[in-house]
Amino acid sequence: MTDLDDRIRNVLGGLHQAPVPRIPRIRPADPAPRSAPPALFAAAGMLLLLAGSLYLLPSRGRGPEALADRITALESRIGRIENEELRSLMGRELALLRRELELVQSKE
Amino acid sequence: MDDLEAVRRGDPGARDRWVAAWWPRVYRMALAMTGREPDAEDLAQETLMAGLASIGRFRGDSSQSTWLYAILLRKHLAQRRRPPAPLRPIPVSREPEVDEALSLLADLPPAQKITATLFYVEGLSIREIAHALGVLGPTVRWRLYRVRQSLKRKLGSGAPRIMCKELL
Numbered sequence A: 001m002t003d004l005d006d007r008i009r010n011v012l013g014g015l016h017q018a019p020v021p022r023i024p025r026i027r028p029a030d031p032a033p034r035s036a037p038p039a040l041f042a043a044a045g046m047l048l049l050l051a052g053s054l055y056l057l058p059s060r061g062r063g064p065e066a067l068a069d070r071i072t073a074l075e076s077r078i079g080r081i082e083n084e085e086l087r088s089l090m091g092r093e094l095a096l097l098r099r100e101l102e103l104v105q106s107k108e
Numbered sequence B: 001m002d003d004l005e006a007v008r009r010g011d012p013g014a015r016d017r018w019v020a021a022w023w024p025r026v027y028r029m030a031l032a033m034t035g036r037e038p039d040a041e042d043l044a045q046e047t048l049m050a051g052l053a054s055i056g057r058f059r060g061d062s063s064q065s066t067w068l069y070a071i072l073l074r075k076h077l078a079q080r081r082r083p084p085a086p087l088r089p090i091p092v093s094r095e096p097e098v099d100e101a102l103s104l105l106a107d108l109p110p111a112q113k114i115t116a117t118l119f120y121v122e123g124l125s126i127r128e129i130a131h132a133l134g135v136l137g138p139t140v141r142w143r144l145y146r147v148r149q150s151l152k153r154k155l156g157s158g159a160p161r162i163m164c165k166e167l168l
Helices: A003-017 A038-056 A064-078 A084-107 B004-009 B012-034 B037-057 B064-081 B096-106 B110-121 B126-133 B137-155
Strands: none
Touching: A003 B012, A003 B096, A003 B110, A003 B137, A038 A084, A064 A084, B004 B012, B004 B037, B012 B037, B012 B064, B012 B096, B012 B110, B037 B064, B064 B110, B064 B126, B096 B110, B096 B137, B110 B126, B110 B137, B126 B137
């Protein structure tokens, strides 16, 4: 030990003189009841909405312009989705739409 | 500290004894980290609460003290990330020795502060400190080197630096 170490140890040893407050009553926090995280509900809800928008709305056009619009909309929505799983599902949907667009364009 | 199994089983008496046994050391460490008694009390309470909550997962790879100090450091860093709470008055008049120790530590970054306290106050070895803080031995040595550089200036030491055996 150097002189410096000794001096630091001596000064910091002053912490032992600190009065210690009364021991509080400490209890571990009760574990919260397990429930599905809100993000899961949000993800499920968005998935249903997505399914509805993609498959159930009859008015959607299937032409290249309509498909391109849907791709653009989906691309912008994916950027705002935080849920990893949902983003992955939407990514697959996007890939399908792009493929569909390619097929439509190749027929024309 | 041999009540660990009983604490794990949730025996209230054993829990109280466990808290009472650790409270002074954890509080002193919290005081070294925060520099203020009311904040130290909060930090020590949070640390022991977290310790009790996770004591079932404590596998005994390290000593209980190093495990608790690791929790304390995490809690302290989390506290620092929160918006600052209004300053509460310090209710006790400090001993000059305590004041001197806290002033010496005051300007050190948290990682150096806890390293210095574990080394100089708690007398932990570099290996134990590395284990507690989840860093490598050379990191602890480097932090101690920085601590010595900073505190040397504060203590006004002109003495040449000779590494202690453990630091080599």
